Amino acid sequence: MAASSGGKKLLPEPSKGTSAASAHSSILRKSSSEKPVTEATGSGSKSSRNEDLHSVLVTSVLNLERLDLDLYSNEHSNRCTFTGTHHWVPRSRMLFGGQIVGQALVAAAMSVSENIYAHSLHCYFVRAGDPKVPVLYQVDRIRDGKSFSVRSVKAIQHGNPILICQSSFQRKMESPIHHQFTMPVVPSPNELLTQEELIQKYLRDPALTEKYKVGLTKLLAEEVPIEIKPINPPEYYRRVALESKQHFWVRARGYIGEGNMKLHCCVAAYISDYSFLRTALLPHFQYKVKFMASLDHSMWFHAPFRSDEWMLYECESPWAGSCRGLVQGRLWKQDGVLAVSCAQEGVFYVKPSAAESKL
Numbered sequence: 001m002a003a004s005s006g007g008k009k010l011l012p013e014p015s016k017g018t019s020a021a022s023a024h025s026s027i028l029r030k031s032s033s034e035k036p037v038t039e040a041t042g043s044g045s046k047s048s049r050n051e052d053l054h055s056v057l058v059t060s061v062l063n064l065e066r067l068d069l070d071l072y073s074n075e076h077s078n079r080c081t082f083t084g085t086h087h088w089v090p091r092s093r094m095l096f097g098g099q100i101v102g103q104a105l106v107a108a109a110m111s112v113s114e115n116i117y118a119h120s121l122h123c124y125f126v127r128a129g130d131p132k133v134p135v136l137y138q139v140d141r142i143r144d145g146k147s148f149s150v151r152s153v154k155a156i157q158h159g160n161p162i163l164i165c166q167s168s169f170q171r172k173m174e175s176p177i178h179h180q181f182t183m184p185v186v187p188s189p190n191e192l193l194t195q196e197e198l199i200q201k202y203l204r205d206p207a208l209t210e211k212y213k214v215g216l217t218k219l220l221a222e223e224v225p226i227e228i229k230p231i232n233p234p235e236y237y238r239r240v241a242l243e244s245k246q247h248f249w250v251r252a253r254g255y256i257g258e259g260n261m262k263l264h265c266c267v268a269a270y271i272s273d274y275s276f277l278r279t280a281l282l283p284h285f286q287y288k289v290k291f292m293a294s295l296d297h298s299m300w301f302h303a304p305f306r307s308d309e310w311m312l313y314e315c316e317s318p319w320a321g322s323c324r325g326l327v328q329g330r331l332w333k334q335d336g337v338l339a340v341s342c343a344q345e346g347v348f349y350v351k352p353s354a355a356e357s358k359l
């Protein structure tokens with residue numbers, strides 16, 4: 001059922017030739033006359049992905065319903081239209097932060113013109129999101145300048161803000177000043193196992209304790225709409241202090257296609273919060289988390305990318321203390337281009353964990 005409001009269809013019923021992805025990205029275009037932004041993605045390559053399996057991130061999770069000017073709801077996308085269940089919710093039972101950030105950026109993007117692109121966002125998670133009720137997104141048009149436009153979005157549940165998100169958009173500009181770090185040298189995605197394949201491998205270990213078997217089986221059952229290929233994943237049973245760094249290949253599950261760069265930024269916002277904060281916990285194996293949540297989340301979009309193609313997520317935590325931890329991340333395209341930078345601080349309340357082996 002297409003999202004509609006007051007008779008105006010925001011997401012035209014995908015006709016035979018219209019994929020849900022491009023139909024969805026049309027709501028991020030100001031007028032139907034404009035072509036989907038393809039050069040902005042910088043990758044003319046046709047994806048090798050199965051184009052029939054549209055990413056649920058685009059067809060549902062990030063597909064908001066317009067209630068009024070600058071007011072949106074995720075009501076119809078809050079429930080997965082295919083299974084009728086709620087979208088993936090972390091075991092913390094709070095709404096996943098990446099979902100709220102991604103949806104807030106969709107709302108902001110729908111209020112700016114077609115020819116400007118998200119270049120940064122900064123947000124605070126001020127209350128835990130309730131997965132059982134819809135989220136309203138209220139957009140405030142702070143300023144439209146000659147080259148930059150700024151939006152403030154409030155995500156609201158039960159009459160209170162759960163997230164406040166400022167985002168900025170810039171019209172395409174060339175500049176002689178350009179530099180970037182060099183992408184880390186790591187194995188390519190096709191040399192690695194997916195997170196699911198790794199868990200299956202661990203579950204085949206006859207020495208695995210029942211408790212750990214249950215935990216891994218639960219993890220396997222989670223329908224996270226992201227594919228992940230960890231690089232040098234720690235042996236699951238090793239209880240040693242690890243460096244506060246991790247690398248993994250990541251992409252949206254399913255096909256998105258060239259689509260619209262704004263759409264890929266919204267999907268990257270979702271992706272960037274997955275498994276990010278845990279980077280700060282890697283050195284502290286001797287503690288068990290009692291409570292953990294993201295406090296804020298910032299992103300800078302540097303270059304066009306495809307969120308449904310493998311990108312290397314380089315994550316590191318330079319500092320933790322006072323019940324908080326800081327994590328920084330860089331999303332690299334396979335051609336070595338630095339596409340996105342991210343940063344986040346989280347709160348951790350921990351207690352010493354019983355020294356038990358996982359075997």
Ligand SMILES: CCCCCC(=O)SCCNC(=O)CCNC(=O)[C@H](O)C(C)(C)COP(=O)(O)OP(=O)(O)OC[C@H]1O[C@@H](n2cnc3c(N)ncnc32)[C@H](O)[C@@H]1OP(=O)(O)O
Nearest residue numbers: 090092094095096097125126127128129290291293294349
């Ligand atoms: C696991 C995957 C995580 C992925 C990252 C995410 O997406 S997390 C989703 C995105 N982030 C969020 O939703 C966070 C939203 N923001 C908030 O919820 C809130 O602003 C906040 C909890 C961070 C801060 O609020 P407050 O200052 O009121 O809360 P406070 O920090 O004092 O307490 C929070 C909870 O921790 C408990 N708590 C407080 N101090 C504690 C301590 N020393 N030792 C143990 N537990 C403690 C409290 O009882 C409370 O649990 P009770 O509440 O039971 O009393």
